[in-house]
Structure formats: structure tokens, C-alpha cells
Amino acid sequence: MAFPLLTDCPVCHKTLTVTKLHCSNCRTNIENEFALSKFSSLAAEQLRFIEVFLKCRGNIKEVEKELSVSYPTVRGKLNEIIEALGYSDRTKQKVDKKKVISMLDAGEITAEEAIQLLKENEEDA
Template structure:
């Protein structure tokens, strides 16, 4: 079973940060306090939508057909995700990730 990476604190719902990474090959451990990459701060549904967008070469028309939705519905979903990404970028104080 694949475990889903938790991104919010189960106690207070604050965004979690990465504090340790380890190499399974040589057991090297890197510790610190790092923000999650922006993509991982999105919901699983938003991540899946972006993956489908990429796999469909950016064709919202193709995605709408596959999803059984109208083009405007799919376009609105993309606009919502773009808005969320911009909010996260501004909240994190970063221009690029």
C-alpha cells in the first residue's frame, strides 16, 4: 500500500515542512527545515489535474472530452488551480519554485 505524504498537521492543520531526508542506498541523512515544494502543497485532485493537463499536451479540449465535462468547466478548474498556486507563491514569499 502506498502512503499519501501528509502535508497538513493532523493536530492544527498548519502546512507541514520537511525536516529530514535520507538516502536508502547509503543511509546518508540530511536534516533541516525545508518548505514542501509548491506542487506538493496542492491537493491530490489538483495534482492529478495538472498531471492530466501535461499528459494531454496542455489541451483543455482533450481533457474535457476525457473527463466528460465542458471546456468551460475544465478551464475554470485550471483557473482555480492557477489562483491557488499564485496564493501559495505569495504566501511563501517566493517568485519561483
Template sequence: MQKRYPQPTRCPVCSGTLSVRTLECTECGTSLTGHFTACRFCQLEPEHLQFLEVFLRHRGMLSGVERELGISYPTARNKLDALLLALGIMPATIQQENGRISAQQQEILDMLEQGLITAEEAARKLRNLR
């Protein structure tokens, strides 16, 4: 049996993105050639993959991740945010996670932040949501 190596994610010459062009069956040797989408998780940097494994082992509990990796809660949370961004997932804000801000409230706050409405208009709109 041939030794297996982890799939490289970057070109060793120019650091460009590598694409999957050939798949081969280990049983019968059948080959498929084309342009295939690579697994998002397979393209993670080793540090992100290690964090993901620890995070899953602790069923998403950052306190367990803290203990196993010997890091603080804020560091664990920052590593989780970095992992999410590496996967192309935008981390939710703490307020949204806790359900303190509804989608309508967030929309009003976004409009205020963008300067589309004044603070007074935002306050009125937020009061009217109650």
C-alpha cells in the same frame, strides 16, 4: 522495502502547515536535518494534482481535458484557474492571453478602475497610445 505513503500536507491534529525537517537517502541511509522548502506540486490537493496530470497529458489543450474528464469547457477552465490559484499563480485575463490589451493599456484601465483618472482621461490616454 518499506511501503511508501504520500507526503501529508496538513497536520492531522490542528490542520496547520507541515514543514520538511529531515531528508534521508534510500541507498545509504544518510540523513539531512534542517528546514527545507517543500515541493509546490507535492502540496496540491489530490483533485488539483489529478487535473494537472490530465492537463499535461493533453499538452495544455483544454478540449482534451474536457473529453477525458467528461466536463464542459467552462468547467475545465475553472478547474485550471483553481489549480493556478492553489499554486499561487494569478490567472491572466482572456484579453491579456489573446494579446488584445497591452501592459500600458491595462495600466490605464487599472488607474480608471481605482478612480485615479476619469473616463475622459483614460480615453485620451488610450487614444495617445496609438
């Protein structure tokens, strides 16, 4: 039975290093210090979101449908993952009010979602 990969030490909470690989077929063991991708430190829920996002080819409306969540929720989850991957030092992009209004006019978001986006934009400013 395989367990999910641990990325943080349960004792001191520092990042763990993978030092051994094992083939269960031929029993080969390889020892060295191996690098993990940034994605290995993401939570299972975040990885699931990335799968859905890629499957939907980045179409947020499709992600909304697939996950049964609102546009602001999709946007929030995406921002959370971007920060978890270490890109949080970029300045937060401001929401273009005209874009929000055009999305509302096109029926891409509800009035409540538009209000939430505009409020988030004010809080980030």
C-alpha cells in the same frame, strides 16, 4: 510502504516543514529545513488534472476528452488550481463574449456551455 506527503499539521492545521530526508538504499539521513514546491500542497485530483493538462499540451478540447468533462468544468478546475497555487489575487479575467460566440460557432463548446460561461462572467462582474 510510502504515504502521501502531509503538508498541514493534523493538530493545529499550520503548514508542516520537512526536516529529514532518508535514503532507503544506503540508509543515509539528512536533516535540515527543506522547502517544498507549491505543488506539494495540491490535492491528488488537482495533480492528476495538471498531468492531463500538460499531457494534452494545454489543449482544453483534449483535456475535455481525456477527463470526459465539459469546457466550463475544465476552466473551473484550472481556476481552482491557479488559486490554490496562490495566484488568486490577480483580477479575474472577463470572458470575451465574441470569443464565446466564435467557440460556439466552431463547435468547440455546446450552447449550454456557452450560456454557463456567459452567466459566470455576469456573476464575476
